[in-house]
Amino acid sequence: MTSILIADDDFISLEVLKAMLSQFPVTVHTASNGPEAIALAENIQPALIILDYEMPAMTGAEACQQLRLQPQFADTPIIALTGHQSPTELNACRVAGMNETLYKPVSPEALAATLASYLPQLAK
Template structure:
């Protein structure tokens, strides 16, 4: 079973994503802040989804910190965002994110990412 972290400060978005993952053989860990995501990422994860806008730090900031750890230098990290601004997309790439999912997340887009990374 694959261990996946989803960090999103919006409870409804988090629940929708968790429901979408029911079709995959994964154990889901959830966080509602960047700091919670960093704490949960102290364990081995195979895939990380980070909301771009969280109350304490951006998903890009969390990604940047994770990339500095040996454990997560190669872990696929996916941005989840409801915006598509050039500056936000650039911040995600510069932080080391591997891909972006746009809200509302479609089951097809999630399935394509899952098959590509797991």
């Protein structure tokens, strides 16, 4: 089964995304900060990673940068998750190598479109 990793320090956001992903044939793994996300990603090798921008210890962009340094994550889709749309934050995500940005609150349609783009085998 396809694995997806979501990192967000907000428990409610994690639960909402997990609920939305429950309609897809995926295994969802969660982390609450950047270092935990990196360690989990190295362990499970997810097909897609969603990183909240604003987390303790390191931002989602910083976690993405660390992952992109590893060859096994060179082509893994990494999606930014943010409640903000500041140019500084969006630029940091782009520079870090994030493929796309999802904005909170994430709609089921936006999440489904992202999955269809990066994991077409899951498209309904």
